[in-house]
Amino acid sequence: MLELKINGGTYEVDPPVGQTLAETLRGDLGLTGTKVACGEGHCGACTVQLDGVPALSCITLVHTVGEREVTTIEGLRDHPLVDAFVRADALQCGFCTPGQIVSAAALVEAEPELTAERVRHAMAGNLCRCGAYPRIEEAILSWRD
Ligand code: FES
Ligand code: FES
Structure with missing residues (x-):
């Protein structure tokens, strides 16, 4: 089980190893404002902030997010x-x-x-x-x- 801090809230998720942050946001949490276009880190469509720094959620494994605050477009x-x-x-x-x-x-x-x-x-x-x-x-x- 993982605890993610997103847009000021805390969410518990249980993603499989290898799942991306974009997949968790969109598929598990319904935060579909984050878009996936290339899915390979080339286009920026999936950008979120991790502790205020832009990050490509399509190539960020959700298990690497840790304590960092995730900010999505919904936030x-x-x-x-x-x-x-x-x-x-x-x-x-x-x-x-x-x-x-x-x-x-x-x-x-x-x-x-x-x-x-x-x-x-x-x-x-x-x-x-x-x-x-x-x-x-x-x-x-x-x-x-
Ligand atoms: S979807 Fe293109 S960089 Fe993530
Ligand atoms: S890709 Fe259509 S507005 Fe930017």
Whole structure:
């Protein structure tokens, strides 16, 4: 049995060895805001935070999470970035959006004053097949407006 700290709560799960954090979140706990696209650590769709640091949940084994606090998109529902993404119309299909917001939330927490170049560099691990990059950048730069 594992105890996971997620979005301020504590959850008991009993995953098989080798199960990923993404599988546990989505399959066992119904936290389906975390998306899985490539499943191989290449696209950032599955990004969550572990103690505030972005992590790819599709390649993170759930047994390695330990005491770290997991933050998923469900835990960021009241974050100003959510409104910023809506205002900037920073999505098309929306599949990459949870991962984009989770990564961006860690970024603005660490660096509230950002430049476009810094946003581009820091968000390079979050791919968007719809090519919404200019609006994603705009949303992150205007997150406090
Ligand atoms: S689904 Fe995890 S990096 Fe693509
Ligand atoms: S909005 Fe469709 S993949 Fe980014």
